[in-house]
Amino acid sequence: MxxxxxxxxxxxxxxxxxxxxxxxxxxxxxxxxxxxxxxACASPxxxxxGRLTVLYTKNGLADGVLADAVRHFGADTLNLSPTTDLRxxxxxxxxxxxxxxxxxxxxxxxxxxxxxxxxxxxLRTVGARAVEPEYLGWKWQSGATASGQQLGFPIDIGPxxxxxxxxxxxxxxxxxxPDEVAAAVSTWEDYFDFAERVQRKxxxxxxxxxxxxxxxxxxxxLPQKYFDKQGRFVGDQPHVRQAWDRALTAFxxxxxxxxxxxxxxxxxxxxxxxxxxxxxxSFVNASWVTSDLKKSAPDTAGKWRVCxxxxxxxxxxxxxxxxxxxxxxxxxxFEVVRWLMSPENQVRAYLEAGLxxxxxxxxxxxxxxxxxxxxxxxxxxxVFGKAATEVRPAYFSAYDIQLSDIYTDELTNVELGGKDPxxxxxxxxxxxxxxxxxxxxx
Numbered sequence: 001m002x003x004x005x006x007x008x009x010x011x012x013x014x015x016x017x018x019x020x021x022x023x024x025x026x027x028x029x030x031x032x033x034x035x036x037x038x039x040a041c042a043s044p045x046x047x048x049x050g051r052l053t054v055l056y057t058k059n060g061l062a063d064g065v066l067a068d069a070v071r072h073f074g075a076d077t078l079n080l081s082p083t084t085d086l087r088x089x090x091x092x093x094x095x096x097x098x099x100x101x102x103x104x105x106x107x108x109x110x111x112x113x114x115x116x117x118x119x120x121x122x123l124r125t126v127g128a129r130a131v132e133p134e135y136l137g138w139k140w141q142s143g144a145t146a147s148g149q150q151l152g153f154p155i156d157i158g159p160x161x162x163x164x165x166x167x168x169x170x171x172x173x174x175x176x177x178p179d180e181v182a183a184a185v186s187t188w189e190d191y192f193d194f195a196e197r198v199q200r201k202x203x204x205x206x207x208x209x210x211x212x213x214x215x216x217x218x219x220x221x222l223p224q225k226y227f228d229k230q231g232r233f234v235g236d237q238p239h240v241r242q243a244w245d246r247a248l249t250a251f252x253x254x255x256x257x258x259x260x261x262x263x264x265x266x267x268x269x270x271x272x273x274x275x276x277x278x279x280x281x282s283f284v285n286a287s288w289v290t291s292d293l294k295k296s297a298p299d300t301a302g303k304w305r306v307c308x309x310x311x312x313x314x315x316x317x318x319x320x321x322x323x324x325x326x327x328x329x330x331x332x333x334f335e336v337v338r339w340l341m342s343p344e345n346q347v348r349a350y351l352e353a354g355l356x357x358x359x360x361x362x363x364x365x366x367x368x369x370x371x372x373x374x375x376x377x378x379x380x381x382x383v384f385g386k387a388a389t390e391v392r393p394a395y396f397s398a399y400d401i402q403l404s405d406i407y408t409d410e411l412t413n414v415e416l417g418g419k420d421p422x423x424x425x426x427x428x429x430x431x432x433x434x435x436x437x438x439x440x441x442x
Contacts, residue, residue, distance in 0.1 A: 051079040052333050055089060055101035058082045060155070060319055061340070062349035069340055078336065087112075094119055094324075102327035103337060107319050110152050112398040114145045121323040123150040126334040134343060138393040139358045143320050146229045152320025153337050154358035156349070158286035159387040160217055160314045161306040162191075163293065164207075165281040166376060168303075172201040178378065182307040188218065188246055191310035195255045198281070206257035207282040209271070211411040214247035214256075216404065217284045220314030227397035233442060235403060235432060244407065244425060251415050258415050272296040284309050286316040287356045287384045294374050301374045306383045313390035318358070356384065363388065399441060406431050 054066075070078050083089050086105060093100045094116070106113060113120065128150050132140055135154050143152025162185065169176035174197065175184045185191040195207035208214060219225065219240070226235035250256050257280055259271045274280035275297040293304065321341065323333045339345065346357035347365050362368060363385030371377040410424040436442040 051077060052102040052327070052329065052336060053079040053081050053100075054103045054105075054336070055081045055083060055086065055093075056105040057086050058084065059353065060086075060105050060355075062345075062353040062355060064352050065340060065345045065348055068345075069336065072339065073336060077332075097326070100324050100326045102324060102329075102333050104322050104324060105155070105319055106152060106322055108317055108396065109398065109401060110143055110320055110322075111396055111400075113151060113322075114398070117145050117147075117149050117151055119325050120149075120151050121325060121327065121330045121333075123153055123323065123334065123337075124148075126323070126330050127338070128153065128334070131338060134360060135358050136360065136388060136391070138315075138391050139318065141393050142318075142396060146231070152322050153341055155319040155321060155341060156317075156346075156355035157358050157388060157391075158288055158315055158317035158356060159384045159391065160220060160284055160286050160309050160316060161380075161383050161387060162282060162284050162309050163289070163304060163306050165278065165300070165303050166305045168202065168205060168278060168281040169198070172198045172205075174198060174201075176305075178305050178307040178383065181305070185310045186308075188214070188310045192250060192253060192255055195250075195282075196253060199255070204279065205281050206255070206274075206279060208250050208255045208257065209280065209283045210256045210258050211247040211251050211415045212408040213284060214250050215243045215408055215411055216316070217309065217314050218243040218246050218311060219404070220316055221309070221311050221392075223392045223394050225394055225396060226400055226403045227395060227441075229395040231397075231441075233436060236429070240407070241425075244411070247411055248414065248421055251411075256415060276300060287380075288317065288354055290374075290380060291354050302376050304375050305378055306375065306380050308383065308387065313387040313392070315388070315391045318356075356388070358388075360389070399436065399439065402435060403432055406435070 066080055070080065081101060086107070087109075090101070090104055090106070136157065139154045139157055140150075143154060144150050162181070164181060166176045169181065174194065175181050185194050191207070198205060198207060222239050222243070224234055224237070224239050226233065226240070228234055251258075257274065259274070259280075271280065275293065276299060278300075294301075321337045323330050323337065327333050341359070343357070343359040343361040343365075346355070346359045347362045347367060349355040350357055350362065350368060357363070357368075363381060368381040368385075369379045371379055407428050410419070410428040413419040414421050414424050433442065
Protein backbone atom coordinates (compact mmCIF):
# COMPACT_ATOMS: atom_id res chain seq x y z
CA MET A 1 0.00 0.00 0.00
CA UNK A 2 3.01 3.86 -1.19
CA UNK A 3 5.82 8.89 -2.97
CA UNK A 4 5.39 6.87 -5.72
CA UNK A 5 7.93 4.41 -4.66
CA UNK A 6 6.18 2.95 -1.67
CA UNK A 7 5.14 6.08 0.15
CA UNK A 8 2.30 7.39 -2.00
CA UNK A 9 0.61 4.02 -1.86
CA UNK A 10 1.07 3.98 1.91
CA UNK A 11 -0.43 7.45 2.28
CA UNK A 12 -3.32 6.53 0.01
CA UNK A 13 -4.02 3.65 2.36
CA UNK A 14 -3.75 5.91 5.40
CA UNK A 15 -0.50 4.39 6.63
CA UNK A 16 2.22 6.98 7.41
CA UNK A 17 5.87 6.27 6.73
CA UNK A 18 8.10 5.05 9.54
CA UNK A 19 10.64 7.84 9.84
CA UNK A 20 13.29 8.68 12.36
CA UNK A 21 16.53 7.09 13.41
CA UNK A 22 15.75 5.68 16.83
CA UNK A 23 18.41 3.68 18.60
CA UNK A 24 16.13 0.70 19.28
CA UNK A 25 15.52 -1.66 16.41
CA UNK A 26 12.09 -2.91 15.43
CA UNK A 27 12.57 -6.39 16.90
CA UNK A 28 13.73 -5.26 20.31
CA UNK A 29 11.00 -2.63 20.52
CA UNK A 30 8.17 -5.05 19.88
CA UNK A 31 9.73 -7.77 22.02
CA UNK A 32 9.90 -5.38 24.97
CA UNK A 33 6.39 -4.17 24.33
CA UNK A 34 5.08 -7.74 24.16
CA UNK A 35 6.76 -8.56 27.47
CA UNK A 36 5.21 -5.48 29.03
CA UNK A 37 1.83 -6.41 27.63
CA UNK A 38 2.12 -9.94 29.02
CA UNK A 39 2.75 -8.54 32.48
CA ALA A 40 -0.15 -6.12 32.30
CA CYS A 41 -2.61 -8.56 30.78
CA ALA A 42 -2.91 -12.06 32.18
CA SER A 43 -4.65 -13.35 29.07
CA PRO A 44 -5.18 -11.86 25.61
CA UNK A 45 -8.55 -10.37 24.85
CA UNK A 46 -10.12 -10.11 21.45
CA UNK A 47 -11.46 -6.98 19.81
CA UNK A 48 -14.96 -8.43 19.51
CA UNK A 49 -15.63 -11.71 21.35
CA GLY A 50 -17.53 -14.21 19.21
CA ARG A 51 -16.89 -12.34 15.98
CA LEU A 52 -13.90 -12.17 13.67
CA THR A 53 -12.60 -8.61 13.61
CA VAL A 54 -11.13 -7.27 10.36
CA LEU A 55 -8.77 -4.29 10.77
CA TYR A 56 -8.18 -2.35 7.55
CA THR A 57 -7.66 1.11 6.12
CA LYS A 58 -10.79 2.79 4.86
CA ASN A 59 -9.65 2.97 1.23
CA GLY A 60 -7.67 -0.28 1.37
CA LEU A 61 -10.61 -2.61 0.76
CA ALA A 62 -13.74 -2.10 -1.34
CA ASP A 63 -16.77 -1.08 0.71
CA GLY A 64 -19.22 -2.97 -1.49
CA VAL A 65 -17.26 -6.21 -1.20
CA LEU A 66 -16.99 -5.79 2.56
CA ALA A 67 -20.72 -5.19 2.89
CA ASP A 68 -21.39 -8.35 0.90
CA ALA A 69 -18.93 -10.25 3.11
CA VAL A 70 -20.97 -9.32 6.18
CA ARG A 71 -24.12 -10.54 4.44
CA HIS A 72 -22.38 -13.69 3.21
CA PHE A 73 -20.80 -14.74 6.53
CA GLY A 74 -23.31 -13.06 8.81
CA ALA A 75 -23.18 -9.96 11.00
CA ASP A 76 -22.65 -12.24 13.99
CA THR A 77 -19.45 -13.57 12.37
CA LEU A 78 -17.68 -10.45 11.08
CA ASN A 79 -16.83 -7.19 12.79
CA LEU A 80 -15.41 -4.58 10.40
CA SER A 81 -12.93 -2.14 11.95
CA PRO A 82 -11.74 0.58 9.54
CA THR A 83 -8.93 2.89 10.64
CA THR A 84 -6.81 5.76 9.38
CA ASP A 85 -3.73 4.75 11.40
CA LEU A 86 -3.40 1.05 10.71
CA ARG A 87 0.24 0.60 11.60
CA UNK A 88 -0.08 2.34 14.95
CA UNK A 89 -3.27 0.45 15.77
CA UNK A 90 -1.70 -2.88 14.86
CA UNK A 91 1.51 -2.23 16.77
CA UNK A 92 -0.51 -1.15 19.80
CA UNK A 93 -2.67 -4.27 19.82
CA UNK A 94 0.30 -6.57 19.27
CA UNK A 95 2.25 -4.81 22.01
CA UNK A 96 -0.54 -4.98 24.56
CA UNK A 97 -1.89 -8.37 23.42
CA UNK A 98 -5.37 -6.93 23.86
CA UNK A 99 -8.13 -6.09 21.42
CA UNK A 100 -6.28 -7.95 18.72
CA UNK A 101 -7.85 -8.11 15.27
CA UNK A 102 -8.31 -11.59 13.88
CA UNK A 103 -7.64 -10.47 10.33
CA UNK A 104 -5.53 -7.41 9.59
CA UNK A 105 -4.47 -5.56 6.52
CA UNK A 106 -0.79 -4.59 6.17
CA UNK A 107 0.86 -2.50 3.49
CA UNK A 108 3.86 -3.04 1.29
CA UNK A 109 5.89 -2.61 4.48
CA UNK A 110 5.00 -6.21 5.39
CA UNK A 111 8.68 -6.95 6.01
CA UNK A 112 8.36 -4.89 9.21
CA UNK A 113 6.51 -7.87 10.67
CA UNK A 114 8.73 -10.71 9.43
CA UNK A 115 10.92 -10.67 12.54
CA UNK A 116 7.75 -11.03 14.60
CA UNK A 117 6.20 -13.71 12.42
CA UNK A 118 5.29 -15.72 15.51
CA UNK A 119 2.55 -13.15 16.10
CA UNK A 120 0.80 -14.27 12.89
CA UNK A 121 -0.66 -17.48 11.50
CA UNK A 122 1.18 -19.31 8.74
CA LEU A 123 -1.41 -19.21 5.97
CA ARG A 124 -0.01 -22.43 4.52
CA THR A 125 -1.47 -24.29 7.50
CA VAL A 126 -5.03 -23.08 6.94
CA GLY A 127 -5.48 -23.62 3.21
CA ALA A 128 -3.37 -21.07 1.32
CA ARG A 129 -1.46 -23.65 -0.71
CA ALA A 130 -4.62 -24.65 -2.57
CA VAL A 131 -5.20 -21.16 -3.98
CA GLU A 132 -1.62 -19.94 -4.41
CA PRO A 133 -1.54 -20.69 -8.19
CA GLU A 134 -4.42 -18.25 -8.72
CA TYR A 135 -2.24 -15.26 -7.79
CA LEU A 136 0.89 -13.58 -9.10
CA GLY A 137 3.91 -15.60 -8.03
CA TRP A 138 6.14 -12.63 -7.22
CA LYS A 139 3.42 -10.98 -5.15
CA TRP A 140 2.71 -14.18 -3.25
CA GLN A 141 6.41 -14.65 -2.50
CA SER A 142 6.73 -11.10 -1.20
CA GLY A 143 4.33 -11.97 1.62
CA ALA A 144 6.51 -14.84 2.88
CA THR A 145 9.36 -14.77 5.39
CA ALA A 146 12.84 -16.10 4.66
CA SER A 147 11.88 -19.34 6.40
CA GLY A 148 8.85 -19.74 4.14
CA GLN A 149 6.04 -18.74 6.52
CA GLN A 150 3.23 -17.23 4.47
CA LEU A 151 2.35 -14.13 6.43
CA GLY A 152 0.36 -12.18 3.84
CA PHE A 153 -2.41 -12.97 1.36
CA PRO A 154 -2.19 -10.65 -1.69
CA ILE A 155 -4.70 -7.82 -2.01
CA ASP A 156 -3.61 -5.30 -4.63
CA ILE A 157 -0.49 -4.29 -6.54
CA GLY A 158 0.76 -1.24 -8.45
CA PRO A 159 2.16 -2.23 -11.87
CA UNK A 160 3.78 0.67 -13.69
CA UNK A 161 3.38 1.98 -17.23
CA UNK A 162 4.29 5.00 -19.31
CA UNK A 163 1.42 7.50 -19.40
CA UNK A 164 1.60 9.89 -22.35
CA UNK A 165 -0.33 12.47 -24.36
CA UNK A 166 -1.09 10.87 -27.71
CA UNK A 167 -2.07 14.20 -29.29
CA UNK A 168 1.17 15.92 -28.28
CA UNK A 169 3.34 13.07 -29.55
CA UNK A 170 1.46 13.19 -32.87
CA UNK A 171 1.86 16.96 -33.06
CA UNK A 172 5.61 16.53 -32.63
CA UNK A 173 5.65 14.04 -35.51
CA UNK A 174 6.66 11.21 -33.21
CA UNK A 175 5.20 7.71 -32.82
CA UNK A 176 1.93 8.13 -30.96
CA UNK A 177 0.09 4.79 -30.84
CA PRO A 178 0.79 2.62 -27.76
CA ASP A 179 2.61 -0.21 -29.54
CA GLU A 180 4.67 2.27 -31.58
CA VAL A 181 5.63 4.31 -28.53
CA ALA A 182 6.53 1.21 -26.51
CA ALA A 183 8.85 0.09 -29.31
CA ALA A 184 10.43 3.55 -29.59
CA VAL A 185 11.16 3.87 -25.86
CA SER A 186 11.98 0.28 -24.93
CA THR A 187 14.99 1.36 -22.83
CA TRP A 188 15.55 4.37 -20.59
CA GLU A 189 18.21 5.62 -23.00
CA ASP A 190 15.67 5.41 -25.84
CA TYR A 191 13.20 7.31 -23.71
CA PHE A 192 15.71 10.07 -23.01
CA ASP A 193 16.45 10.40 -26.75
CA PHE A 194 12.72 10.43 -27.52
CA ALA A 195 12.12 13.14 -24.90
CA GLU A 196 14.93 15.25 -26.32
CA ARG A 197 13.42 15.08 -29.80
CA VAL A 198 9.98 16.08 -28.55
CA GLN A 199 11.43 19.01 -26.64
CA ARG A 200 13.29 20.25 -29.69
CA LYS A 201 10.05 20.29 -31.68
CA UNK A 202 7.82 21.50 -28.85
CA UNK A 203 9.86 23.57 -26.38
CA UNK A 204 8.49 23.78 -22.86
CA UNK A 205 7.09 20.23 -22.84
CA UNK A 206 8.50 17.65 -20.46
CA UNK A 207 8.35 13.85 -20.65
CA UNK A 208 10.07 13.15 -17.33
CA UNK A 209 8.65 14.36 -14.05
CA UNK A 210 11.88 14.58 -12.05
CA UNK A 211 14.95 12.65 -10.95
CA UNK A 212 12.88 10.97 -8.26
CA UNK A 213 10.66 9.32 -10.84
CA UNK A 214 13.59 7.91 -12.78
CA UNK A 215 15.40 6.56 -9.71
CA UNK A 216 12.23 5.05 -8.27
CA UNK A 217 11.12 3.18 -11.36
CA UNK A 218 14.57 2.07 -12.51
CA UNK A 219 14.99 0.44 -9.10
CA UNK A 220 11.46 -0.98 -9.27
CA UNK A 221 12.42 -2.89 -12.41
CA LEU A 222 15.41 -4.60 -10.84
CA PRO A 223 15.43 -7.97 -9.05
CA GLN A 224 17.40 -6.48 -6.16
CA LYS A 225 16.61 -3.56 -3.85
CA TYR A 226 18.46 -2.74 -0.64
CA PHE A 227 18.52 -6.06 1.23
CA ASP A 228 18.40 -9.71 0.29
CA LYS A 229 16.03 -12.14 1.97
CA GLN A 230 18.75 -13.28 4.38
CA GLY A 231 18.87 -9.73 5.76
CA ARG A 232 22.17 -8.76 4.13
CA PHE A 233 22.50 -5.15 2.98
CA VAL A 234 23.10 -4.96 -0.80
CA GLY A 235 22.29 -1.28 -1.30
CA ASP A 236 25.98 -0.49 -1.73
CA GLN A 237 26.16 -2.63 -4.85
CA PRO A 238 26.18 -1.22 -8.42
CA HIS A 239 22.46 -1.56 -9.13
CA VAL A 240 21.57 1.34 -6.79
CA ARG A 241 24.29 3.51 -8.30
CA GLN A 242 22.93 2.60 -11.75
CA ALA A 243 19.50 3.95 -10.81
CA TRP A 244 21.12 7.07 -9.35
CA ASP A 245 23.26 7.73 -12.42
CA ARG A 246 20.31 7.21 -14.77
CA ALA A 247 18.28 9.79 -12.85
CA LEU A 248 21.15 12.26 -13.05
CA THR A 249 21.51 11.64 -16.79
CA ALA A 250 17.92 12.75 -17.33
CA PHE A 251 18.55 15.88 -15.26
CA UNK A 252 21.84 16.78 -16.95
CA UNK A 253 20.21 16.51 -20.36
CA UNK A 254 17.52 18.97 -19.30
CA UNK A 255 14.71 16.45 -19.58
CA UNK A 256 13.14 16.67 -16.11
CA UNK A 257 10.36 19.07 -15.17
CA UNK A 258 11.63 19.14 -11.59
CA UNK A 259 8.38 18.99 -9.66
CA UNK A 260 9.32 18.88 -5.99
CA UNK A 261 7.25 16.28 -4.15
CA UNK A 262 5.98 14.80 -7.40
CA UNK A 263 6.10 11.31 -6.00
CA UNK A 264 2.75 12.10 -4.42
CA UNK A 265 0.79 13.34 -7.42
CA UNK A 266 -2.39 13.56 -5.38
CA UNK A 267 -0.89 16.52 -3.47
CA UNK A 268 1.03 18.31 -6.24
CA UNK A 269 -0.99 21.31 -7.42
CA UNK A 270 1.70 22.42 -9.87
CA UNK A 271 1.85 19.00 -11.38
CA UNK A 272 -1.90 18.89 -11.89
CA UNK A 273 -1.67 22.22 -13.67
CA UNK A 274 1.09 20.75 -15.84
CA UNK A 275 -1.17 17.83 -16.76
CA UNK A 276 -4.07 20.14 -17.63
CA UNK A 277 -1.93 22.66 -19.47
CA UNK A 278 0.06 20.14 -21.46
CA UNK A 279 3.46 20.90 -19.93
CA UNK A 280 4.03 17.39 -18.56
CA UNK A 281 3.10 15.15 -21.45
CA SER A 282 4.36 11.81 -20.21
CA PHE A 283 5.50 10.12 -17.02
CA VAL A 284 6.08 6.66 -15.58
CA ASN A 285 3.83 5.76 -12.69
CA ALA A 286 1.76 3.01 -11.09
CA SER A 287 -1.71 1.89 -12.17
CA TRP A 288 -3.52 3.69 -9.36
CA VAL A 289 -2.48 7.09 -10.75
CA THR A 290 -5.14 6.68 -13.45
CA SER A 291 -7.72 7.95 -10.94
CA ASP A 292 -5.54 10.95 -9.99
CA LEU A 293 -5.12 11.83 -13.64
CA LYS A 294 -8.85 11.61 -14.38
CA LYS A 295 -9.77 13.75 -11.39
CA SER A 296 -7.02 16.32 -11.86
CA ALA A 297 -7.15 16.81 -15.62
CA PRO A 298 -10.70 16.00 -16.79
CA ASP A 299 -10.39 18.38 -19.74
CA THR A 300 -7.67 16.16 -21.22
CA ALA A 301 -10.02 13.17 -21.53
CA GLY A 302 -9.40 11.15 -24.66
CA LYS A 303 -5.85 12.46 -25.10
CA TRP A 304 -3.93 10.09 -22.81
CA ARG A 305 -2.65 6.60 -23.53
CA VAL A 306 -0.50 4.08 -21.65
CA CYS A 307 2.15 1.67 -22.84
CA UNK A 308 4.98 -0.49 -21.50
CA UNK A 309 7.43 1.43 -19.29
CA UNK A 310 10.91 2.20 -20.57
CA UNK A 311 13.17 -0.49 -19.19
CA UNK A 312 10.39 -3.02 -18.60
CA UNK A 313 7.96 -4.02 -15.90
CA UNK A 314 8.04 -2.69 -12.36
CA UNK A 315 5.69 -2.43 -9.42
CA UNK A 316 5.09 0.21 -6.76
CA UNK A 317 2.78 -0.47 -3.84
CA UNK A 318 0.32 -3.13 -2.81
CA UNK A 319 -1.06 -4.66 0.35
CA UNK A 320 -1.93 -7.93 2.11
CA UNK A 321 -4.31 -9.56 4.57
CA UNK A 322 -2.85 -11.44 7.54
CA UNK A 323 -4.34 -13.56 10.33
CA UNK A 324 -3.03 -12.92 13.82
CA UNK A 325 -1.80 -15.73 16.04
CA UNK A 326 -4.46 -15.05 18.67
CA UNK A 327 -7.34 -15.60 16.25
CA UNK A 328 -9.43 -18.37 17.86
CA UNK A 329 -10.72 -19.68 14.51
CA UNK A 330 -7.92 -19.33 11.94
CA UNK A 331 -9.50 -21.72 9.41
CA UNK A 332 -12.70 -19.70 9.39
CA UNK A 333 -10.69 -16.47 9.20
CA PHE A 334 -8.90 -17.83 6.17
CA GLU A 335 -12.22 -18.58 4.49
CA VAL A 336 -13.10 -14.91 4.98
CA VAL A 337 -9.75 -13.82 3.52
CA ARG A 338 -10.13 -16.20 0.61
CA TRP A 339 -13.65 -14.95 -0.10
CA LEU A 340 -12.67 -11.27 0.08
CA MET A 341 -9.70 -11.82 -2.22
CA SER A 342 -11.33 -14.23 -4.67
CA PRO A 343 -10.72 -13.38 -8.35
CA GLU A 344 -14.35 -12.31 -8.70
CA ASN A 345 -14.18 -9.95 -5.74
CA GLN A 346 -10.82 -8.55 -6.83
CA VAL A 347 -12.45 -7.58 -10.13
CA ARG A 348 -15.23 -5.87 -8.19
CA ALA A 349 -12.68 -4.11 -5.95
CA TYR A 350 -10.88 -2.76 -9.00
CA LEU A 351 -14.09 -1.43 -10.54
CA GLU A 352 -15.26 0.06 -7.25
CA ALA A 353 -12.09 1.27 -5.56
CA GLY A 354 -9.28 1.06 -8.13
CA LEU A 355 -7.47 -1.71 -6.25
CA UNK A 356 -5.42 -3.36 -8.97
CA UNK A 357 -5.92 -7.15 -8.81
CA UNK A 358 -3.23 -9.61 -7.79
CA UNK A 359 -5.39 -12.42 -9.19
CA UNK A 360 -4.28 -13.70 -12.60
CA UNK A 361 -7.83 -14.40 -13.79
CA UNK A 362 -8.80 -10.74 -13.40
CA UNK A 363 -6.57 -9.64 -16.27
CA UNK A 364 -8.72 -11.41 -18.84
CA UNK A 365 -12.07 -10.51 -17.29
CA UNK A 366 -14.22 -8.80 -19.98
CA UNK A 367 -15.40 -6.18 -17.47
CA UNK A 368 -11.83 -4.92 -17.10
CA UNK A 369 -11.13 -4.94 -20.83
CA UNK A 370 -13.84 -2.47 -21.77
CA UNK A 371 -12.70 0.58 -23.80
CA UNK A 372 -11.95 3.59 -21.56
CA UNK A 373 -13.02 6.97 -22.99
CA UNK A 374 -10.47 8.91 -20.92
CA UNK A 375 -7.71 6.90 -22.59
CA UNK A 376 -9.10 7.30 -26.10
CA UNK A 377 -10.88 3.95 -26.05
CA UNK A 378 -7.81 2.03 -24.92
CA UNK A 379 -8.31 -0.76 -22.37
CA UNK A 380 -5.51 0.06 -19.96
CA UNK A 381 -5.86 -3.31 -18.23
CA UNK A 382 -4.22 -4.93 -21.24
CA VAL A 383 -1.08 -2.89 -20.54
CA PHE A 384 -1.05 -2.99 -16.74
CA GLY A 385 -2.06 -6.65 -16.60
CA LYS A 386 0.80 -7.66 -18.89
CA ALA A 387 3.23 -5.60 -16.82
CA ALA A 388 1.98 -7.29 -13.65
CA THR A 389 2.83 -10.73 -15.00
CA GLU A 390 6.33 -9.60 -16.02
CA VAL A 391 7.46 -8.08 -12.71
CA ARG A 392 10.57 -9.81 -11.42
CA PRO A 393 10.52 -11.12 -7.85
CA ALA A 394 12.44 -8.95 -5.40
CA TYR A 395 12.76 -8.79 -1.64
CA PHE A 396 11.50 -5.67 0.13
CA SER A 397 13.00 -5.05 3.55
CA ALA A 398 11.56 -3.20 6.51
CA TYR A 399 13.87 -0.28 5.69
CA ASP A 400 13.20 0.19 1.96
CA ILE A 401 10.88 3.18 2.26
CA GLN A 402 13.30 5.10 4.46
CA LEU A 403 16.28 4.24 2.27
CA SER A 404 14.50 5.29 -0.91
CA ASP A 405 13.60 8.60 0.73
CA ILE A 406 17.25 9.23 1.56
CA TYR A 407 18.40 8.74 -2.03
CA THR A 408 15.54 10.64 -3.65
CA ASP A 409 15.84 13.54 -1.20
CA GLU A 410 19.47 13.92 -2.20
CA LEU A 411 18.54 13.76 -5.88
CA THR A 412 16.05 16.56 -5.27
CA ASN A 413 18.85 18.54 -3.62
CA VAL A 414 20.83 18.19 -6.83
CA GLU A 415 17.92 18.93 -9.16
CA LEU A 416 16.35 21.85 -7.29
CA GLY A 417 19.10 23.00 -4.95
CA GLY A 418 22.17 22.80 -7.15
CA LYS A 419 24.03 20.41 -4.87
CA ASP A 420 27.10 18.70 -6.27
CA PRO A 421 26.02 15.20 -7.42
CA UNK A 422 29.02 13.38 -5.97
CA UNK A 423 28.64 15.11 -2.64
CA UNK A 424 24.95 14.21 -2.71
CA UNK A 425 25.79 10.56 -3.34
CA UNK A 426 28.36 10.50 -0.53
CA UNK A 427 25.90 12.15 1.84
CA UNK A 428 23.20 9.65 0.92
CA UNK A 429 25.56 6.75 1.60
CA UNK A 430 26.60 8.24 4.92
CA UNK A 431 23.00 8.78 6.01
CA UNK A 432 22.06 5.24 4.99
CA UNK A 433 25.01 3.82 6.93
CA UNK A 434 24.12 5.83 10.05
CA UNK A 435 20.44 4.85 9.89
CA UNK A 436 21.08 1.15 9.44
CA UNK A 437 23.67 1.04 12.22
CA UNK A 438 21.22 2.71 14.59
CA UNK A 439 18.59 0.17 13.58
CA UNK A 440 21.01 -2.69 14.14
CA UNK A 441 20.76 -3.73 10.49
CA UNK A 442 24.49 -3.53 9.72
